[in-house]
Amino acid sequence: MNNRDIAAVLRRIADLLDIEGDNPFRANAYRRAAQAIETCRQPVAELADVTALPGVGKGVAAVVDELVATGRSTLLEELEAKIPAGLLALLRVPGLGPKKIGVLYRELGITSLADLEKALNEQRVRALPGFGAKTEQNLRQALRAATQRPERLPLAYVLPVAEAIEQHLASLEAVARFSRAGSLRRWKETVKDLDFVVATALPEEVADALAAMPGVARVIAKGPTKVSVELDLTWPVTVDFRLVPPEAFASALHHFTGSAEHHVRLRQRAKAKGLSLSEYGAEEAASGRRIAFASEEALYAALDLPYIPPELREGEDEIEAAEAGRLPRLIAEADVRGDLHLHTTWSDGGNTIEEMAEAARLRGYAYIAVTDHSQSLKIAGGLSPKELAAQREAIADLNKRWDDFAVLTGVEMDILPDGRLDYPDDVLKELDVVIGSIHQRFRQDADTLTKRIIGAIENTHVDIIAHPTGRLIARRDPYPLNLDAVFEAARETGTALELNSNPNRLDLKPEHLRRAKALGVPIAIGSDAHSVAELDNIRAGVGTARRGWLEKTDVLNTRPLDALLAYLRRNG
């Protein structure tokens, strides 16, 4: 368990203690300890005495010691046994903290979202201490917003589900091959449902296995060519499996990858060549001869086109570009040489610099930049100039270890609400990579926000602007920004804009990336990893970059170390 995991358990204990309502001071002690541990630089597991940390008393320390030794907590298990599980779901309703949830539970016996909705509708909540008619009204709205399934599910929500399904498919002996299809394969940022194409000689057996897969709430359809299931999750997810004989795999995969718009245009082109396309392949109109394609490449070749990758199949101008020989050679995951945005235990990350570096090196990277948070972001353990200097020394030391890998020094520096930067120039000039970031006061007007960002771009030490539009997919709109002005300033100064790969962000998005590329603005794909596991975010970033038609040369962190360093030192 890393520091972040331990902090999460302590926060859960605090919430449960508050719901139980016996001692608010005790709950707060757990929260304070969680904060101290999350921002503690050293792995807590390595500390001889946890009570040495500020705000960590004996009681909490015993829980931490147990977690470190066994990965479990008896206290947490006792609380979970005592408190109905449904109550934790209530924490998702904005405006409902654990204390209020405790009151709802003890006074009204509410144990689920459904109970809450009923009580609100019957106006039983307004009479409770600390509530009132206005709160009741607000809660009714918040409940609706929090529980409503968005029409399209965000990628961040479905990716772990898709990965679990892939593990299951890989474990089935009767499955010869399988692939993602649909919008998931095209790396769209939201999806309606998940699609998989499965090649098998034993369709009945595979259909039975898929319908019986763990987590299936309902089988919508089941036959030898298609299985459709609904998974039991907070927001139910529908999964479509198409079962095909192995020789039909490529044609079916192409068909079910879509998009529908791409297919409409492709079919027009096929028709002009005397072919009709279907999920089984093509048919020659004149002779009636059927063609099953051995690969998607062969399908496009039959239409006199080069291969068009899934991420471009949106029915925009990809077929014209293919015809004219103007398709980009899309960036691939293997082109990424390093990660320029990640966090460690020095701020709010879960792993040490060393752990992040070793994991990155094992991925085949040649470098990483350590970009922890800056001093004004206190909640995330932002570093003072002194701490930053100490971190630089630690990194210099660590770098002696490898001759095929480098850790660059850096920071993710807040651009303050008044436009100032969070460190003076003499601190910034010592760092290899400076990322400018807006985390506070992003409800300012477009003019103010644009000026803040351009001010940072114009600082000679700032190399990259992180998550430039600040959006959270399906949760928070992008800030109002004059993006053209931002792009122009980035182009003039040679400052890179980030494609943040956290699947909740994917910021910049594909249409922005295409514009940035056309202007010659360099893009940096950063994982924004807060743990070793999150280095994997880069895959969603590369998928999104491909949707934005980016090539290897458009992306800063595909450069070898020397060329990257030359870029970072472009202003001396």
Ligand code: DGT
């Ligand atoms: P979404 O809305 O995120 O699920 O997007 P897709 O593209 O995954 O759409 P979906 O799941 O309805 O269908 C998957 C693919 O199957 C779609 O991209 C193209 C193909 N497809 C499905 N239904 C039809 C259809 O009625 N006509 C054609 N031409 N293609 C279809």
Ligand code: CA
């Ligand atoms: Ca789909």
Ligand code: CA
């Ligand atoms: Ca579908």
Ligand code: ZN
């Ligand atoms: Zn970050």
